Amino acid sequence: MITTRPGYPRWHTASAQGPRSLNADAVGAYAAAGGPGIAFALADGVGDDPAAARAARTAAAAAARTPVHKGPVEAVLAAQRAVREQTLGDAVLVVAMPAEHGGYRIAWVGDARAYAWDGTTLSPLTTDHTLAEFFRARHQPVTPRMEHIVTASVRTAEAHEIGTAETTSAGLLLTSDGIHKPLTGSGIRAVLAQPGTGAAELVEAALARGGSDNATALYVEPLEAADNTTVRFPIAA
Numbered sequence: 001m002i003t004t005r006p007g008y009p010r011w012h013t014a015s016a017q018g019p020r021s022l023n024a025d026a027v028g029a030y031a032a033a034g035g036p037g038i039a040f041a042l043a044d045g046v047g048d049d050p051a052a053a054r055a056a057r058t059a060a061a062a063a064a065r066t067p068v069h070k071g072p073v074e075a076v077l078a079a080q081r082a083v084r085e086q087t088l089g090d091a092v093l094v095v096a097m098p099a100e101h102g103g104y105r106i107a108w109v110g111d112a113r114a115y116a117w118d119g120t121t122l123s124p125l126t127t128d129h130t131l132a133e134f135f136r137a138r139h140q141p142v143t144p145r146m147e148h149i150v151t152a153s154v155r156t157a158e159a160h161e162i163g164t165a166e167t168t169s170a171g172l173l174l175t176s177d178g179i180h181k182p183l184t185g186s187g188i189r190a191v192l193a194q195p196g197t198g199a200a201e202l203v204e205a206a207l208a209r210g211g212s213d214n215a216t217a218l219y220v221e222p223l224e225a226a227d228n229t230t231v232r233f234p235i236a237a
Helices: 050-064 072-088 131-137 146-150 179-190 199-208
Strands: 002-005 009-014 025-030 038-046 091-098 104-109 111-115 122-126 163-167 172-175 215-220 230-232
Touching: 009 025, 009 199, 025 050, 025 072, 025 215, 038 072, 038 172, 038 215, 050 072, 050 091, 072 091, 072 104, 091 111, 091 172, 104 111, 111 179, 122 179, 131 146, 172 179, 179 199, 179 215, 199 215
Parallel strands: none
Antiparallel strands: 002 230, 009 215, 025 038, 038 091, 091 104, 104 163, 111 122, 111 172, 172 215
């Protein structure tokens, strides 16, 4: 569905199940009437089962519907409360909320990522909460399996473990690991640098690169690439 709302950025999402038995990724977006902008969320269920998929949908919806003035950390905590109450599953999550003077405030747990994109430069805003990053930061050896073991999640994270960041960029990309692991930063840049590309092309490229997971992207176009009059939904999928 396409909804026209003057003053909002143009954004779009795409998701594919890939070779998994089901799609346990989810996105959420919500703009409160009279509010300062759209809150975005992307969640990736931990596991490949219905409980993981429900946890991702629950987390993304609860996070996106958190009032913007409460901030993205509270959005993650709202997602945590909802997941603990409504499902036995778990998920990782990244949330972006508009900042007062432009750009976005980011909060995350796990290995869902956020990037700033200005049409030329792709800048990572998050650092994975994984066993690999834990050992990498301490200059210790890392094995490939460690890249897939998260050290913080929606269900388990303490408030102080929630990562935070800010960007002044109007262009934003949220991804599940089914996008950023097969493509890496250079692969994402190569796709977005082509005119007219976005979430769908990232998903296609990730799967073509041999991605073995659900692949989901939420892309907010840079101002120069958008007419700022169209918002593409679904909301809180």
